[in-house]
Amino acid sequence: MAAQKSAQSPQRSLRRNAPDAARRSERSRRAIYDAALALVSEVGYPRTTIEGIAARAGVGKQTIYRWWPSKADVLLEAFLDLSDQASELVAGPGGERQDDIPDTGDLAADLKLVLRATVDELLNPKFEAPWRALAAEGLVNEQIGTEFVAKLLEPSLQLYVRRLRAAQEQGAVRPGVDPRIALELFVAPLAQRWLQRTGPLSYEYTDTLVDYALHGIAPR
Amino acid sequence: MAAQKSAQSPQRSLRRNAPDAARRSERSRRAIYDAALALVSEVGYPRTTIEGIAARAGVGKQTIYRWWPSKADVLLEAFLDLSDQASELVAGPGGERQDDIPDTGDLAADLKLVLRATVDELLNPKFEAPWRALAAEGLVNEQIGTEFVAKLLEPSLQLYVRRLRAAQEQGAVRPGVDPRIALELFVAPLAQRWLQRTGPLSYEYTDTLVDYALHGIAPR
DNA sequence: ACCGTCAGGCGAGACGCCGCGTCTTGTCAA
DNA sequence: TTGACAAGACGCGGCGTCTCGCCTGACGGT
Structure with a gap:
């Protein structure tokens, strides 16, 4: 027995029969992502089946169940991958990520700009179906919900937190205000309107949200 | 062709083979509601099956598929029924529904009070599982989503709209403000925090939402 | 640097199970 | 008398597990 310090097999003990990631087929992984995203868009999430994904990807079912x-x-993984690709396009291949909301000194304008970009993203038909499916699954399945929020939503929300903190230092936001809650005033209504289809997503709408959130609805 | 305006059978033409609602068993209907709500709470929505509901309710599957x-x-119907029961308890059996948010002249206080009541309702364990399940289904299934919003959410939202309009007439809300959008500033963040489990629901939190929404986050 | 070996991931698909939605039967109440 | 009812059989399709050869990529000996 060669120099393994523990057990008979190399890193098998993490889960039962953990597969060997080094020998994993990159080709299959990509094909599965593509098939999953395509099927969800074409036939809807509930009618997307693992059998269907496997067939579409030209892959054995076991390959999906293995990983x-x-x-x-x-x-979720397929969609994360899609998002990464998309944001790599925006940033250069050099790597510098879009990891801050621009700060022109005009908070309202900066927020409106970012929200308009969000609207564009939400209206991208490639994103809609999987995004809805994951959001829905997350409501009912706590594990997926947590991961969905942490990996997909949280990074974007942190951008707002940073921008709002900067605004606070500049005196554009009241000192006592919690940025974490403040950002929900414009993000949550937008998300809700989109998810529940309770109205059209327009720039006018998001601009209004920013104005209300910044100055309140009471007379000044 | 045979100009029957009313066809051969009484109101059969609405859907194919429409059943006779007059002969419907009230007993089965109630049993199905109870079984559905119980199962969703006990085993979760995805593992709740029509077979399971039928068995639990002591009812033939066909009785469910018929209606x-x-x-x-x-x-959705079971939950609507549950909500009706609950709100009948609050109002007297006489019938006067709680169909307005109290107007003490202090908008902030009135809103905080109602939101606190909403928090209590959301934390009621009897409501949680079915509510989440329906919200999730509505994201992916447009028909259910529309009905869910119209029958369950919209009535409550209208209460806010009315109260905000009254506030507007009293000068407590700026004239140009759209009440429909304004209410989302505090309702949507609360809903989102609850659905996504991104934080605890507390009175302190909802009070903060009302304050931010009324006065904005920018310095006055 | 090369090449042989072999563990294990791979595509394919068979398996038993279960819930689907439909259909059939006999019972019972309006 | 009619039609909803409880019970349950039916074929179908997806589930998750399994078995089969094939092929590949990691590793060791020379």
Whole structure:
């Protein structure tokens, strides 16, 4: 027995029968992502099946079950991958990520700009179906919900937190205000309107949200 | 062709083979509601099956398929029924519904009070599972989503709209403000925090939302 | 640097199970 | 008398597990 300090097999003990990631087929992984995203968009999340994904990807079912515990996890990873690709396009291949909201000194204008970009993203048909599916799954499945929020939403929200803190130092936001709660005033209504289809997403709408959130609805 | 305006059978033409509602068993209907709500709470929405509801309710599967098109519709109706019962308890059996937010002249206080009541309702364990399930289904299923919003959410939102309009007439809200959007400033963040489990629901939190929404986060 | 070996990931698909939605039967109440 | 009812059989399709050869990539000996 060679120099393994523990157990008979190399890093098998993490989960039962953990597969060897070094020998994993990159080709299959990508095909599965593509098939999952395509199927969710084409036939909807509930009618997307693991059998269907496997067939579409030209992959054995076992290959999916080997690497993911559920179809929700497959879709979550596929969507994360899609988002990464998309944001790599925006930033250069050099790597500098879009990791801050611009600070022109005009908070209202900066927020409106970012929210307009968010609207554009939400209206991108490639994102809609998987995004809705994951949001829905997250409501009912705590594990997916937590991961969805942490990996997909939280990074964007942190951008707002930083921008609002900067505004606070500049005196553009009241000192006592909690940025974490403040950002919800414009983000949550937008998200809700989109998810619940209670109205059209327009620049006018998001601009209004920013104005209300900054100055309140009471007379000044 | 045979100008029957009313066809051969009484109100059969609405859908194919529409059943006779007059002969419907009230007993089965109630049992199905109870079983559906109980199962969703006990085993979760995805593992709640029509077979399971039928068995639990002591009812034939056909009785469910006769009256509802899908398990989501069953649950929606069951939950509407539950809500009606609950709000009948609050109002007297005489019938006067709680159909307005109190107007003490102090808008902030009135809103805080109602939001605190909403928090209590959201934390009621009897409501949580079915509410989440329906919200999730509504994200992915447009028909359910529309009905969910219209029958469950919209009535409550109208209460806010009315109260905000009254406030507007009293000069407590700026004239140009759209009440429909204004109410989202405090309702949407609360809903989102609850649904996404991104933080605890406390009176302190909802009070803060009202303050931010009324006065904004910018210096006055 | 090369090449042989072999563990294990791979595509394919069979398996038993279960819930789906439909259909059939006999019972019972309006 | 009619039609909703409880019970449950039916074929179907997706589930998650399994078995089969094939092929690949990591590793060791020369």
